[in-house]
Amino acid sequence: MTGGPTTPGAGHTAAGKAAAHTEAHTGGDADGDIRFHAALKAFEGRPAATAGRGKDPVNEVMIRHWCEAMGDANPAYTGPDAIAPPTMLQAWTMGGLSGHTGRSGAYDELLALLDGAGCTSVVATDCEQEYLRPLRPGDTITFDAVIESVSARKTTKLGTGHFVTTRMDVHADGRLAGTHRFRILKYAPAGTRATPRPASVPQRPRPVINRDNQGFWDGVREHRLLIQRCTACATLRFPWLPGCNACASPAWDTVEASGAGTVFSYVVMHHPPFPAFDPPYAVAVVELAEGVRLVTNITGVPYDKVRIGLPVQLEFLRVDDTLELPVFRGEAG
Structure with missing residues (x-):
């Protein structure tokens, strides 16, 4: 400073x-x-x-x-x-x-x-x-x-x-x-010596839910992936925002994603591990068929088989008793 x-x-x-x-x-x-x-x-x-x-x-x-x-x-x-x-x-x-x-x-x-x-x-x-x-x-x-x-x-x-x-x-x-x-x-x-894993699996971090994205998480609970749509210019946007980044209109409604998408980009996380995760694992930017992109996890294929352009399909992963997340399943080819 x-x-x-x-x-x-x-x-x-x-x-x-x-x-x-x-x-x-x-x-x-x-x-x-x-x-x-x-x-x-x-x-x-x-x-x-x-x-x-x-x-x-x-x-x-x-x-x-x-x-x-x-x-x-x-x-x-x-x-x-x-x-x-x-x-x-x-x-x-x-x-x-x-x-x-x-x-x-x-x-x-x-x-x-x-x-x-x-x-x-x-x-x-x-x-x-x-x-x-x-x-x-x-x-x-x-x-x-x-x-x-x-x-x-x-x-x-x-x-x-x-x-x-x-x-x-x-x-x-x-x-x-x-x-x-x-x-x-x-x-x-921390020291370089390995520390034993805890007996119980820690919870994943909770998403921050506020008035701007409450509707998205309401949709997730219903197993629906909702995308915001500007009612002034029809532009789709994700993540959810209080106003349109194309025309600045605050008016919007939602459309439900079909669930189809492709891997646009990805990284493989190796270090540092967070106790609730088991590295290595892939974190991807998935481009939906509707044209918007979101950051998510890829399931169904090993981390080293994820590739750009891989077709994926939406599914909902129950992480623990209180958290369910939208992820995307790929098929190894």
């Missing part, structure tokens, strides 16, 4: 307290873990960036490059009244290879403390964005970021560490345009 300077000396007390408890933390002492986490939580609310400034104003060239990379031909992003794709929100705040000057010290202090506790590895886990108004070419971008939360110690397949969440507020010409939350895991890598 980048931004302007902070008050000299800010955070030294928290840094000293956390450093003092690093040994207890890494030794696995429960009281030490509690004290260490309390010191980490002292960073919550402190700035990670203050009065940061985008290196370039919102501009047509970057919008064009983004749309070409994403394959997004929405006419809203071209012409005299163009807006920037909302998902570009963070792109306007990035410092590029040379970075930003005046970086805030609090975020670096926090990461240094975690490094000192043995959490020397880092992986980005997720991001969330909220859009409040469209960005237009010529807008000047400024931003502020804050360390929003630091989790208690968590053990993952990668190793043991802490999740750190930052929130960035992005302004265009002084007006709040959107919010970007970014979460990382700072962790101590």
